[in-house]
Amino acid sequence: MICKSIEYKNYRNIEAARIEFSPHTTILYGKNAQGKTNMLEGVYMFALGKSHRALRDSELVRFGCDSAEITLIYEAGGRTSTLTMRIYDGHKRIFEKNGVRLTKLSDLIGNFRAVLFSPDTLAIVRDGPGERRAFLDVAISQLKPVYLGTLKKYNHILMQRNALLRHAKAGGGAPAIFEWSEQLAECAAYIAKARSEYTERINRHAKEFYRDMTGAKDNSDGGDLMLRYRGTSRIGGDYSDEARLRSIYLAQFTENIEREIMAGSTQYGPHKDDIEITINGHEARLYGSQGQKRSIAVAMKLAEGEVSREESGEYPVFLFDDVLSELDYIRRRYVTSGIKGRQVIVTACDPATCRRMSQSQDGIYQGYSYYVKGGTAIRK
Numbered sequence: 001m002i003c004k005s006i007e008y009k010n011y012r013n014i015e016a017a018r019i020e021f022s023p024h025t026t027i028l029y030g031k032n033a034q035g036k037t038n039m040l041e042g043v044y045m046f047a048l049g050k051s052h053r054a055l056r057d058s059e060l061v062r063f064g065c066d067s068a069e070i071t072l073i074y075e076a077g078g079r080t081s082t083l084t085m086r087i088y089d090g091h092k093r094i095f096e097k098n099g100v101r102l103t104k105l106s107d108l109i110g111n112f113r114a115v116l117f118s119p120d121t122l123a124i125v126r127d128g129p130g131e132r133r134a135f136l137d138v139a140i141s142q143l144k145p146v147y148l149g150t151l152k153k154y155n156h157i158l159m160q161r162n163a164l165l166r167h168a169k170a171g172g173g174a175p176a177i178f179e180w181s182e183q184l185a186e187c188a189a190y191i192a193k194a195r196s197e198y199t200e201r202i203n204r205h206a207k208e209f210y211r212d213m214t215g216a217k218d219n220s221d222g223g224d225l226m227l228r229y230r231g232t233s234r235i236g237g238d239y240s241d242e243a244r245l246r247s248i249y250l251a252q253f254t255e256n257i258e259r260e261i262m263a264g265s266t267q268y269g270p271h272k273d274d275i276e277i278t279i280n281g282h283e284a285r286l287y288g289s290q291g292q293k294r295s296i297a298v299a300m301k302l303a304e305g306e307v308s309r310e311e312s313g314e315y316p317v318f319l320f321d322d323v324l325s326e327l328d329y330i331r332r333r334y335v336t337s338g339i340k341g342r343q344v345i346v347t348a349c350d351p352a353t354c355r356r357m358s359q360s361q362d363g364i365y366q367g368y369s370y371y372v373k374g375g376t377a378i379r380k
């Protein structure tokens, strides 16, 4: 997958800019608060269907304006396509592919695939289970549109069921709870199975990346990385049989109904699940060093790229926002040497840091660089 160009109009602090990307590496460099992250956010928007950092679409419209537009041209499977995102009336958003309006988010997601690595990515390892579930949901949705649809349905049913539980708690009874439980169990089984399979797949790659990254001499933080999907204990780690999962979930929803009414919310299901991340058997979140956590996050993101390639035959576009300076030399060297054959768009304050990334074996720099200043991008 190659991102060929992007054009912004009144997006964030960018009044008007156009960037043409190298098939290898494109560097966006410049001082702080100039628009580098905004530009990457604009690219990633087409992979995610929303901003990875704005709470509301209105934040994406340039101050004082009423509408914003981004157009991305990319190549996948030998075909060139155009994606457009438009925000109008200050906050209403639409996407188009080749001029045709996409009515569902699942029609957009999966067309343009990208993997983003930013300083916030560390949260996958450092923070609570919600971050890891979001990681899985975003990654799997890019590969399987059905997954995204089922997840939306699950969340909808969950809300309905929770409302009913609260109603029952207030003494109103819980009519039709069994039907909601059945529907919830069905979606839950699909989601948990897909997440567990995906976790197994990234585990294989992440393990290897981690070993390579940390196995170098005079680097002592190596170890055996293991990622495992962890849900309800009654499932016991085997997510292979969807019918079995469905009946376990339904049994849990039914047997614990009193407890759930007391709590006023659904106590079991994929919305409670997690990825267990261990190094040599110890939970990385609790016992890992800052450096180990960072390496794990990098390994997981690179693994996401590998699985995406296995599925579609092409690497996604790799977006590195402001992270290279944070990696120590060994990690940086590893990440950069592993990057050949993949398109990379990277932001940095100091362009020299990332220029090394895109040197071919004979030392020739292959790529474009842009100096970003006040929302403009000047080709250097």
Ligand SMILES: Nc1ncnc2c1ncn2[C@@H]1O[C@H](COP(=O)(O)OP(=O)(O)O)[C@@H](O)[C@H]1O
Binding pocket: 011, 012, 013, 014, 030, 031, 032, 033, 034, 035, 036, 037, 038, 039, 058, 059, 060, 061, 062, 063
């Ligand atoms: N909707 C908006 N309209 C105008 N400027 C914005 C908007 N949203 C963010 N900005 C500005 O964008 C700048 C931050 O850009 P960013 O891409 O995060 O910088 P960096 O180059 O450090 O990555 C800030 O100066 C901020 O005020």
Ligand SMILES: [Mg+2]
Binding pocket: 036, 037, 038, 322
């Ligand atoms: Mg930034």
